[in-house]
Amino acid sequence: MKLFYQLKTKMCFLIYFVLFTIITAAQSPLINNMPASGVIGQSDFTSGTSGTTSNKLYAPSGVAVDPLTGKLFVADRYNNRVLRWGSEDKMMNGSSAEVVFGQLDFNTSTSGLSASKFNDPLRVFVDSSGNLWVSDYLNNRILKFENASSKPTGSSADVVLGQPGFTVNTPGTSINKMKGPVGIFVDGNDRLWVTDRLNHRVLRFDNASTLTNGANADFVLGQPDFNTGTSGLSSTKMNRPMGVYLDKEDNLWVCEDDNKRAIRFDSVSSKVNGASADGVLGQPDFTTNLINYSRNGVGNLRGVYGDEAGRIYLVDESNHRVLIFNHASSQPNGAYADYVLGQPDFGSDPIVQQEIYDSSTLNYLLFTPRDSSAVEDGKFPLIISLHGIGERGEELWRVKGDGLPKILDGKNDFPFIVISPQCPLSTEWYYNDGIQLKLNKLIDSAIVRYPVDTNRIYLTGFSMGGIGTLDMAIRYPDRFAAIMPIAFRIEDGWDLCIIKDIPFWGFHGQHDPIIPLYKAQSVVTTLINCGGNPLFTIYSDLFHDAWTRTYGNPAVYNWLLTKSLN
Structure with missing residues (x-):
């Protein structure tokens, strides 16, 4: 048989699909690390670029094959679409999809709330009758497309579950509501199973082929009833x-x-x-x-x-x-x-980042080195890494998509503990007393829970996180051994002289259209006028994204390791 699944590369979210040929035990035994026999979304096995075309993907997260036609369906998450490949095309490396659902063409990736739009589609499943089921995660619903292998581009769904209609998005905890559905499976007895992720339960819907909009579930696991979501x-x-x-x-x-x-x-x-x-x-x-x-x-x-x-x-x-x-x-x-x-x-x-959900402070990604014998007293320096505005929310996979977390998985020789907290969707890293207090509390908690060298706590961030880095340092100047803002500025009234003695290395793209270069230059000039000695790197060829190059440069980490409070 052939098993499709999505394999994440070390470059988080540059994901490609691989086709592993798995031969049943009666014919030939399995072996560890079997090579893939084909790839979709890239032209070969060594490429990893995302895109919005008929032969590109951007964070694919689900795959299914129609048992009637052999056609392949892929949930192309960040492009807010589902792509369909023909039964023969799916076997060719880098082939183009024949049809797209959720968009009117192959070059559009907008989200939406209607019978023909998605908002973060995560999984797909095709049942024995050829019906395509899609978990539309941020729209808190499951969509059904009947006879999906014959539908044209941009087709509307036929049935919605989890909501009463196609233009409603109200998450809930009840017999006919959902909150972040992900996994889907339709069994041989015509029963639909759904993992209702944020309600921490599995729902079963009987007679799946005849369900109508907003139908009630028949069975629940993970909760004692349909109204509990703990x-x-x-x-x-x-x-x-x-x-x-x-x-x-x-x-x-x-x-x-x-x-x-x-x-x-x-x-x-x-x-x-x-x-x-x-x-x-x-x-x-x-x-x-x-x-x-x-x-x-x-x-x-x-x-x-x-x-x-x-x-x-x-x-x-x-x-x-x-x-x-x-x-x-x-x-x-x-x-x-x-x-x-x-x-x-x-x-x-490789070493990987753990997802830590902490209701008392902030949810965060945690990277911890394996070998504590490599450092004095078993203590590691700590980096607090603040993301940009696009990674806000309550799903930590968003934080993995950019900045320092993007490069950490698999770095066995990275000598830091790294905590990458997630900013809630309703706020920002700066100009917010509550979020700054939570960040400070998070550092206190990390010192208790992990082997942190309290003399070597470093703060960095990019874009919104770069601004938050400066705000946090001004509020708690005695906490950090060094700060490293990227693509940054300050708000009116901030007293930069408070942080003049903190080792500072800033980075900015010369052509940044989001935060113009002069705003970062003003920060550096003010620090110098206060008696500080900041370092400042301007990338003459870059725009807003100055962080990818910065975090990929070993010199910045060597510089951090030379800085200590004592």
């Missing part, structure tokens, strides 16, 4: 479920992002609402959720799939791999995987 870590609770799959033995598999596991519900058709899971992979028990890059552990899971041979495939995004478990339904809790794709073996996974 997360938890137990055999009856879930925390941000991402994928769902029903095997031929009536066992339901659910993978969870924050609990870092895949749980199994045996004979799920006979279970009642809120029933307990019967097995778990990725963790030793139902009360553990530690990230693990070994053979029996996982990081942030993005999908769970299976095949007719009884194998289960876990898409382990954090560890850049797919784990394969033979005879999965009979495996004990915490079982070892049998095969791995995307890595040469089970022990070569």
